[in-house]
Amino acid sequence: MSELLTPPPSSAPEGANDAANANDAAARSFAELPLSPAMQANLRQLEYLTMTPIQAASLPLALAGHDLIAQAKTGSGKTAAFALPLLTNLNPRRFAVQAMVLCPTRELADQVAQEIRRLARAADNIKILTLCGGATMRPQMASLEHGAHIVVGTPGRIMDHLERGSLRLDALNTLVLDEADRMLDMGFQDDIAYIAKQCPVGRQTLLFSATYPEGIASLARRFLRQPREVKLLERHAGSKIRQRFYEVKHEERLQAVGVLLKHYRPVSTLAFCNTKQQCRDLLDVLHAQGFHALTLNGDLEQRERDQVLIQFANRSCSVLVATDVAARGLDIAQLEAVINVDMTPDPEIHVHRIGRTGRGDQDGWALSLCSPGDKRRIAPIAQATGGEPEWHGLGSLQSGNDAPLVPPMVTLQILGGRKEKIRPGDVLGALTGEAGGGRVFTREQVGKITVTDQTTYVAVARELAGEAVRKLTDGKVKGRSVKVRALED
Numbered sequence: 001m002s003e004l005l006t007p008p009p010s011s012a013p014e015g016a017n018d019a020a021n022a023n024d025a026a027a028r029s030f031a032e033l034p035l036s037p038a039m040q041a042n043l044r045q046l047e048y049l050t051m052t053p054i055q056a057a058s059l060p061l062a063l064a065g066h067d068l069i070a071q072a073k074t075g076s077g078k079t080a081a082f083a084l085p086l087l088t089n090l091n092p093r094r095f096a097v098q099a100m101v102l103c104p105t106r107e108l109a110d111q112v113a114q115e116i117r118r119l120a121r122a123a124d125n126i127k128i129l130t131l132c133g134g135a136t137m138r139p140q141m142a143s144l145e146h147g148a149h150i151v152v153g154t155p156g157r158i159m160d161h162l163e164r165g166s167l168r169l170d171a172l173n174t175l176v177l178d179e180a181d182r183m184l185d186m187g188f189q190d191d192i193a194y195i196a197k198q199c200p201v202g203r204q205t206l207l208f209s210a211t212y213p214e215g216i217a218s219l220a221r222r223f224l225r226q227p228r229e230v231k232l233l234e235r236h237a238g239s240k241i242r243q244r245f246y247e248v249k250h251e252e253r254l255q256a257v258g259v260l261l262k263h264y265r266p267v268s269t270l271a272f273c274n275t276k277q278q279c280r281d282l283l284d285v286l287h288a289q290g291f292h293a294l295t296l297n298g299d300l301e302q303r304e305r306d307q308v309l310i311q312f313a314n315r316s317c318s319v320l321v322a323t324d325v326a327a328r329g330l331d332i333a334q335l336e337a338v339i340n341v342d343m344t345p346d347p348e349i350h351v352h353r354i355g356r357t358g359r360g361d362q363d364g365w366a367l368s369l370c371s372p373g374d375k376r377r378i379a380p381i382a383q384a385t386g387g388e389p390e391w392h393g394l395g396s397l398q399s400g401n402d403a404p405l406v407p408p409m410v411t412l413q414i415l416g417g418r419k420e421k422i423r424p425g426d427v428l429g430a431l432t433g434e435a436g437g438g439r440v441f442t443r444e445q446v447g448k449i450t451v452t453d454q455t456t457y458v459a460v461a462r463e464l465a466g467e468a469v470r471k472l473t474d475g476k477v478k479g480r481s482v483k484v485r486a487l488e489d
């Protein structure tokens, strides 16, 4: 391992490892990078004007061909930091897999593939394939036969394809390990080793990780060639994340979450517990109090996980309850609050948790429930987040607003998806058009539309959910009648 590179001083003020903070005067433009004019134009169109700090630190090295170990928190723009180099290394006229990204889960693979697609718009006809478990092998094999330039997938499934010979890597020039720490947590090191052995030795390898446990160093020693290291220290702009600590008795903890929610009334809240059991218990308490809450854990089937994430992201679920493992890597754009239901003993994880809120130009609340036993954990955490902890009592909140907290949207589930060639525009058209009779919806009354293989989800304003179901059922989507129901229990 060679020199340790800290980010250039101009791009590393305190808290600057936020996509939004790259907007400050010292931020560096993509224009200084050796990228094609078409790519530059595409970046401007995507409104990627300045590089985030991790991008500013890693792109010049990666574009110069170096292997890289890059560490920065979730939401810091790591995807573009590896997507731009891998796209630059690509020859669109060559029909072979030239780049591969390994991700820990299907959701992350989908997110990465989506981001690469956006960035790849500049070049013509680059084919990107996701290969993950949970989907049937056969269509994946057929797609591979048709040829793909870039493959994004989970290690287990990629290994399956390599063993069957349906995936060949002899033309590979870029290998990316995304969320490498999480892949190690999930026990993928042997699969990764197997896969890396199938890649040409002359390839470039880029390793991205949110944390830097010892396992990463040994992984890097095995698969990377004289890698450069880029680490961004975890610091947040204190101004945007307002952090408050609440002292609670241990047995009040779960009830206290409802008190905070009723007081602060965030539209979307991510609530962290330290164990799966605590997640289940909290969910029961929140449901009993009438909150719209869902939980994310490893026991859910893929389809259920998708539904949870979709409902949370489109604002039809107020609270997502999760452990650190379950919540890793998820990119949720608008998050008004993070609640630490259980404190984590690890300051780095704490910083990571609360960094999910206060993104972009929005403010965010980071609320932590501390029992007397937690108190000794607060000093190092306060130090890591730069400042004196601000203590509050729950008592001051009890008299707050007692109206139920209701999410603004409801998710409707439409049977039929990508397989039926349904596109978001078809659903929007069905709701905002005259056809099918009933109310003509405005664009503002329709939220996020997500099309999956067999199902389409659309968020609609809560008070209009019934009308929307009727309109979609009576009318047609993509020229055919569809089954629709609201995802509410």
Ligand code: ADP
Pocket (backbone or CB within 6 Å): 019, 047, 048, 049, 050, 051, 052, 055, 072, 073, 074, 075, 076, 077, 078, 079, 080, 115, 329, 331
């Ligand atoms: P990470 O992998 O570090 O968690 P992502 O790559 O998912 O972060 O990026 C987080 C968000 O920031 C994405 O929505 C992405 O589109 C956006 N983003 C990334 N880089 C930039 C940039 N330079 N300017 C504006 N937005 C960006």
Ligand code: MG
Pocket (backbone or CB within 6 Å): 075, 078, 079, 178, 329
């Ligand atoms: Mg990422």
